[in-house]
Amino acid sequence: MRSSDLACRQSWRRRHLFQHPRWNGVDFLEVSDEQRYLCVHFFGSIPEGIGVANVRIEGGRRIRDLRVLRVEIDRSGDPDQDDCLRITLDRIGDYSTYRLCFVERVTAQEGAAYRPFPGLDPRYACLDFRFRLDCAADQDCRVQPDCPPAFAPAPEIDYLAKDYASLRQMMLDRMALTMPGWQERHVPDLGVTLVELLAYTADYLSYYQDAVATEAYLDTARQRISVRRHVRLIDYRMHEGCNARAFVTLDTDSDIGPLLLVDCYFITGFAALEAEQGRVLPHELLAKYPPQAYDVFEPVAAGGAEGIRARAAHSTMHFYTWGDTECCLSRGATRASLIDGPQWSDDEAAPDAGRVLDLHAGDVLIFEEVKGATTGAPADADPARRHAVLLTSVTPALDQLFRQPVLEIEWAAGDALPFSLCLSARLPAQYDCARIADITVARGNVVLVDHGRRAPPDPLGPVLVRTELGECACEGSVIETSSVPQPFRPRLKHRALTYRVPFQPSASAQAMLAQDPRQALPDLALAQRQAGAADAGWQARYDLLASGVGERHFVVEMDDERNAHLRFGDGELGRQPAAGAVFDTRYRVGGGAAGNVGRDAITYMVYRPGLIDGAALMVRNPLPAQGGVEPEPLAEVKLFAPGAFRKQRLRAVTAADYAELAQQNASIQRAAADLSWTGSWYEARVAVDPLGVETLVQPLREEIEAALQPYRRIGHDLAVVQARYVPISLTLHICVLAHYTRGEVRARLQQVLGNRQLPNGERGLFHPDRLSFGDGLHLSRIVAAAAGVEGVERVKVLRLQRLDVPDDPLAATPQLDPAIAEGTLALGPTEIAQLDNDPDFPENGALTLILGGGR
Structure with missing residues (x-):
């Protein structure tokens, strides 16, 4: 009996041999610790009559011809354990x-041929075993049967054949080798047609491989x-452009109102x-005009507002000058007064009843010059002198002297006036020296809008289903069959x-108008419908x-033709859409630089439900739209x-790292650090x-510390401190021209060399925002600033030194300041010069002016 080379993964024959009434076989054996004894177990009971002559051991590379010394039955004595046949060998x-x-019997005449012992199955009369294991203890030493697939020789492939012509010729050459009897080469032949179809398909696949x-x-x-995907791997966000935003005012x-935001939009x-009649159009009216003829701006839900409300009193609001004339709002102003209703008479008991303004913190106003300051004509108004502000405080007040209700308003520091606004003036002589008011007015009823046209309905789906089969159980059955959704990669119907x-x-x-295109996201809302019911939205x-496992997120990827391709999660990074799901879409198209329309370009409001009755509404954008950016070019990316x-x-x-990270805070001018x-x-x-200030407040200190903590190196302590200000003592001798008064020149010098903002918007030489860490004081800059003042003939610096360094009391005669000799007063890297010239705080720096000449 020879061993079989048959290798099978499933041993069905073993199951039939267990407790079979006629047939038996070897189940397994155990090698003793001394490796001199073998304990053999059978499927059934141990066959009777097995002796030394019936046991044969073959194999071995170094130790061969093992002899059996004794065969005996080893009784377990436990009904739960089987007996075994104990075989003693002469050596290991x-x-x-x-x-x-x-075997039945081994004789010298039979040689290698033998027959199985009677009653033993021929396939299980022998057993392969090892005395020692050469595999690791944590490995399965069982040898798995392997049925390798049949080896098929690979055909010879000409990798130089990449286009249609070369692929067609290669196929014809192959056919001539495998089918020499087929010699037809005419194009109408069916065989040639099939070859050309295959060559075309191969050409397409070859191009696809090259493209990949x-x-x-x-x-x-x-x-x-x-x-886009490549650069995201290196943490670069390629942007797809951004739409423009604008402020629109409603004059009624x-x-x-209120009018729902979803029912209104504005057009150029x-x-x-x-x-057409009026500035409010029904939505159906625009159907007869081409969409390319106008730009659409949708209202933005600013501050949680869901509707648009317009008050007649807010259309044009007048500034109150408290009875003074020839007034203006200076550059950098952050507060003003508005007239809030008519004056009341002395016998009126409740003047507040006549108030007409209903402004609140968070409202936006636009200041606009409506008359020329020198002519009083509306046509001479400067359209560049318009400015939008966000109100931060609204306080009703009363002018008891002139019996006038007033509304005190304040706006954000970020909206401080970039230029002065004239409120009232006196015209020159050619215009009869008349006094005019209301040169600049305030516009309310401001709506924030952004560019983009709403697209028609474009449902997506359904998500297709793929059936996955589980593993096989018993014959003719499958453990599990599941239906899973296929990857869902839809594309929107409308471009841009x-x-x-x-x-x-x-x-x-x-800040409401400012947009960072790298933070822009598609204006696309998805609502999943399944089994006829609306489901939660996707962001x-x-x-x-x-994205987490169950988060309803998706990504939009724009191709070169501005088609939008949607990509959903896979169940690990983002939720995977359910099989059969259908999505309702709501999105807008358009954007980019085309939305940066000029001032007064948005002039119509479109109301989807129809017309608005009882109001003459005028629509305009006093300020140009801004923020529209085209998609980032691939070359720049x-x-x-x-x-x-x-x-x-x-x-x-390093210390420079801490300083650079701290300077990212917009509330500080500069930072310096040292270790x-x-x-x-x-x-x-x-x-x-x-x-803008010289004092570091505690909230700002805590904000900077919290921002630096994530970047702090392990082992470094962190301390945010106020800059060290160095008070300066400066003494100048000024020679004034003969026809100028010394008092007038002194006042101008104190402004130019002061620490405040000048009337023309410039800053004094020692303004806190003009001095920073390590900025030494150069003599040339001081002399140039003083000499530039009108009426100054000559400038001489007599003293330039630090106040925190006392004079040497042992010096017999005053020494020339080293800063004057060197031309620069040097400061340390964490020091800032300070010259407030405040008589109440002389320790913060002093300016001494000695004037001669003049009158």
Whole structure:
């Protein structure tokens, strides 16, 4: 009996041999610790009559011809354990595989031929075993049967054949080799037609392979989606542009609203609309005009507002000058007064009953010059002198002297006037020296809008289903069959999807208009419908790297034709859409630089439900729209992306790192830092120079510390301190021209060399925002600033030194200041010069002016 080379993964025959009434076989054997004894177990009871002559052991590489010394039955004595046949050998074997067989009888005449012991199954009369195991203890030493597939020789492939002609010729050459009897080469032949179809398909696949290889690298990628994914791996956000925003004012003669935001939108005017009645149009009217003729601006839900409300009193509001004339709001102003109703008579008991203004903190006003300051004509008004402000405080007040209700308003510091606004003036002699008022007015009823046209309904889906089969159980059955959703990659029907920055509460009106295109997301809302019921919405994200398993997020990828491709999660990064799901879409198209329309370009309001009765409404945007940006070109992305990660500092190791990270706070002008050894570790001391002030308030200190903590190096302590201000003593001798008064020149010098903002908007030489860390005081700058004052003939610096360094009391005669001799008063890297020239605080710096000449 020879061993079989048959290898099977399932041993069905063993199951039939267990407790079979006629047939038996070897189940397994155990090798004793001494490796001299073998304990053999059978499927049934131990066959009777097995002796030494019936046991045969073959195999071995180094130790061969093992002899059996004794065969006996080893009774277990436990009904739960089987007895075994104990075989004693003359010696132990090596590490190779041996074969134990139970034969009928082994004789010298039979040689290698033998027959199984009577009653034993021929397939299980022998057993392979080892005396020693050469595999590790944590491995399964069982040899798995392997049935390798049949080997098929690979055909010879000409890799130089890449186009249609070469592929067609290669196939014809192959056919001539395999089918020499077929020699037809005419085009109408069916065989030639099949060859050409295969060559065409192969040509397409060859191009596809080349395209995939091209898109695999940033330098060679040509498709926008491929470049976007490549640069995201190096933390670069390629933007798809951004739409523009604008402020629209509503001028009405009666109160309107509230009108739902979803029912209104605004458009730019064009010639054909001039024939229409009014500035409020029904939505159906625009169907007869081409969409390319106008731009659409949708209202933005600013401050949680869901509707538009317009009050007649807010259309034009007048500034109150408290009875004075020839007034103006100076540059940098952040407060003003508005007339709030008519004057009341002395016998009126409740003057507040006549108030007409209903302004609140968070409202936006636009200041607009409506008359020329020198002519009083509306046509001479400067359209550039318009400014939007966000109100932060509204306080009713009363002018008891003139019996006038007043509304005191304040706006954000970020909206401080960039220029002065004339409120009232006196015209020159050619205009009869008349006094005019209301040169500048305030416009209310302001609506924030952004560019983008709403697209028609475009449902997506359904999500297709793929059936997955489980593993096989018993014959003819499957453990589990499941239906799973296929990857869902839909594409929107309409091109040029609008990208916008989601609106966040802003601290100023200017911040409401500002948008970072790299933070812009598609203006696309998805609502999933399943089994006829509306499901929760899905939110757009730039990527799914931070999306959880069940979060309803998706990504929009724009191709080169501005088609929007949607990509959903896979169940690990973002939720995977359910099988059969259908999505309802709501999105807008348009955007980019086309939305940056000029002032007074948005002139119509479109009301979807119809017309608005009882109001003569005028629509306009006093300020131009801004923020519209075109998609980032691929050439710029490939140029800037590889080095962009170096621009963003992600750790603080050196002192310069701490200073650079601290300066990212917009409330400080500059920061400086140094690392000092405390005896046990280093402490990073960050000195801060606040913007516009000289005092570091505690909230700002805590804000900077919290921002620096994530970047702090382990082992560094962190301390944010106020900058060290160095008081300066400056003495100048000024020679005044003969025809100028010394008092007038002194006042001008104190302004130019002061620490305040000048009437023309410039800052004094020692203004806190003009001095920063380590900025030494140069003699030439001081002399140039003083000599530039009208009426100054000559300037001489007599004293320039620090006040925190006392004079030497042992010096016999005053010494010339070193700063004057060197031309510069040097300061340390964490020091800032200070010259407030405040008589109440002389320790903060002093300016002494000695004037001669003049009159």
